[in-house]
Amino acid sequence: MTANRPRLSxxxxxxxxxxxGALAAALRQRVIDGEWPVGTALPAETNLxxxxxxxxxTMRRALELLVEQGLIERQHGRGTFVxxxxxxxxxxxxxxxxAGDGEVPQSRILARQSVVASADVARRLGIARxxxxxxxxxxxxxxxQPRLFxxxxxxxxxxxxxxxxALADWGDLLYPFFVERCGVxxxxxxxxxxxxxLTAPQARALxxxxxxxxxxxxxxxxxxxxxxxxxxxxxxxxFAFHYSVTIT
Amino acid sequence: MTANRPRLSxxxxxxxxxxxGALAAALRQRVIDGEWPVGTALPAETNLxxxxxxxxxTMRRALELLVEQGLIERQHGRGTFVxxxxxxxxxxxxxxxxAGDGEVPQSRILARQSVVASADVARRLGIARxxxxxxxxxxxxxxxQPRLFxxxxxxxxxxxxxxxxALADWGDLLYPFFVERCGVxxxxxxxxxxxxxLTAPQARALxxxxxxxxxxxxxxxxxxxxxxxxxxxxxxxxFAFHYSVTIT
DNA sequence: AAGTGGTCTAGACCACTCT
DNA sequence: GAGTGGTCTAGACCACTTG
Numbered sequence: 001m002t003a004n005r006p007r008l009s010x011x012x013x014x015x016x017x018x019x020x021g022a023l024a025a026a027l028r029q030r031v032i033d034g035e036w037p038v039g040t041a042l043p044a045e046t047n048l049x050x051x052x053x054x055x056x057x058t059m060r061r062a063l064e065l066l067v068e069q070g071l072i073e074r075q076h077g078r079g080t081f082v083x084x085x086x087x088x089x090x091x092x093x094x095x096x097x098x099a100g101d102g103e104v105p106q107s108r109i110l111a112r113q114s115v116v117a118s119a120d121v122a123r124r125l126g127i128a129r130x131x132x133x134x135x136x137x138x139x140x141x142x143x144x145q146p147r148l149f150x151x152x153x154x155x156x157x158x159x160x161x162x163x164x165x166a167l168a169d170w171g172d173l174l175y176p177f178f179v180e181r182c183g184v185x186x187x188x189x190x191x192x193x194x195x196x197x198l199t200a201p202q203a204r205a206l207x208x209x210x211x212x213x214x215x216x217x218x219x220x221x222x223x224x225x226x227x228x229x230x231x232x233x234x235x236x237x238x239f240a241f242h243y244s245v246t247i248t
Numbered sequence: 249m250t251a252n253r254p255r256l257s258x259x260x261x262x263x264x265x266x267x268x269g270a271l272a273a274a275l276r277q278r279v280i281d282g283e284w285p286v287g288t289a290l291p292a293e294t295n296l297x298x299x300x301x302x303x304x305x306t307m308r309r310a311l312e313l314l315v316e317q318g319l320i321e322r323q324h325g326r327g328t329f330v331x332x333x334x335x336x337x338x339x340x341x342x343x344x345x346x347a348g349d350g351e352v353p354q355s356r357i358l359a360r361q362s363v364v365a366s367a368d369v370a371r372r373l374g375i376a377r378x379x380x381x382x383x384x385x386x387x388x389x390x391x392x393q394p395r396l397f398x399x400x401x402x403x404x405x406x407x408x409x410x411x412x413x414a415l416a417d418w419g420d421l422l423y424p425f426f427v428e429r430c431g432v433x434x435x436x437x438x439x440x441x442x443x444x445x446l447t448a449p450q451a452r453a454l455x456x457x458x459x460x461x462x463x464x465x466x467x468x469x470x471x472x473x474x475x476x477x478x479x480x481x482x483x484x485x486x487f488a489f490h491y492s493v494t495i496t
Numbered sequence: 497a498a499g500t501g502g503t504c505t506a507g508a509c510c511a512c513t514c515t
Numbered sequence: 516g517a518g519t520g521g522t523c524t525a526g527a528c529c530a531c532t533t534g
Contacts, residue, residue: 070496077531195486238443248318325512
């Protein structure tokens with residue numbers, strides 16, 4: 001009988017790269033390939049070190065790197081786990097609305113269409129112009145009061161399941177919903193914040209007057225492999241906007 | 249003759265604290281106490297380790313902590329240096345002005361008064377209400393065009409030298425100026441961003457019309473020891489506002 | 497009690513900078 | 516070549532979690 005002992009898989013750092021850097025890259029790839037799904041535990045560090053034929057300290061250094069990058073999470077006495085994607089309602093960190101502080105907003109899809117990507121949308125999604133995308137309009141409310149108006153573009157082969165799904169089955173938070181229905185985990189996003197008066201349709205959706213001062217947050221969201229999987233433009237009342245930064 | 253050999257100074261970690269954590273705290277205190285001024289080099293890690301009677305790896309861990317905290321900077325082959333305070337024109341990262349991109353704005357002090365701190369100013373500066381402060385109004389321009397209007401409060405025993413200093417001698421950047429004239433280095437700051445229409449005087453200073461959409465950035469700046477050494481409220485044109493964040 | 501990650505040691509060797 | 520920080524090793528022991 002053949003023992004199922006772990007293979008020795010050596011990692012060769014590229015010239016100028018450290019061994020722990022190469023190890024981190026290799027482990028990252030194995031996570032991307034689905035070897036350890038979100039929420040599951042990696043092998044113990046001693047086993048990983050033995051498997052790759054490096055000292056324990058070197059493997060620890062590699063794992064620390066992945067922790068810094070937000071890919072994994074370590075818990076003393078329990079293990080090393082693959083982190084899930086972004087989950088909260090991260091858009092709300094920009095806004096302060098009177099009552100509902102920390103409360104999850106209700107979501108309502110106002111429109112859904114399959115369209116072809118315009119030049120601008122294609123550029124931001126990193127796809128070719130004319131590729132099919134799913135376009136959504138969405139209104140988020142707190143305490144019955146409309147607060148955020150969103151336009152969302154999703155690349156289409158990837159999100160096919162959402163094209164026909166009954167709108168009642170959609171969740172109030174999109175990112176956990178993407179994981180559940182499409183297996184897409186958002187792990188990183190960039191937000192760009194700007195100021196502009198609201199157009200008439202935007203203002204109407206938010207129950208404000210046309211030309212009211214508005215904040216625009218343009219988000220590009222990426223999955224583990226670095227593909228852009230969502231483009232979202234959110235608009236809200238500029239007077240409800242607030243944001244804190246610490247600089248060092 | 250007594251050799252000037254370095255004393256062995258043991259650091260006792262508090263219960264529940266790691267040794268490298270205690271070491272980092274001890275080194276931080278020595279920096280605050282002025283043992284190694286801004287820009288100078290700390291002793292080599294081997295010497296520091298020997299001086300504190302710990303292994304090299306432990307000392308390295310402590311130094312890594314201080315690097316993460318932004319206190320020091322390490323350069324391969326050169327040494328470990330105490331980081332200077334914030335220096336650039338960090339306010340400008342919020343704004344995009346047509347021509348002068350990356351250019352240092354001209355500054356003009358419009359008003360300077362010694363006053364007593366109001367309740368709000370005192371709270372934000374962390375001093376008692378009624379304490380003396382220096383209040384400034386300052387206009388920053390790019391290419392001759394006024395761009396930012398600032399109100400600044402400085403706690404007064406600390407900034408006494410600035411009370412009578414000829415306004416012509418002030419620099420275009422305040423933080424390097426604070427170091428030079430008052431020995432105060434700003435090492436950390438928090439910014440809070442919000443929108444509000446400009447009041448008539450604010451708009452006048454910026455050559456805009458009263459009620460024009462404005463951005464307000466409220467900054468509290470801190471020195472090495474964690475004291476708040478500046479409160480600054482900056483106002484500018486909302487249409488020039490832009491900001492990027494990456495979330496993970 | 498067994499298994500996990502966290503701390504600490506004592507060394508070797510390498511890569512970079514300055515003179 | 517001398518001095519610095521960066522990498523890597525091989526081990527010991529501790530602290531936390533779980534069955």
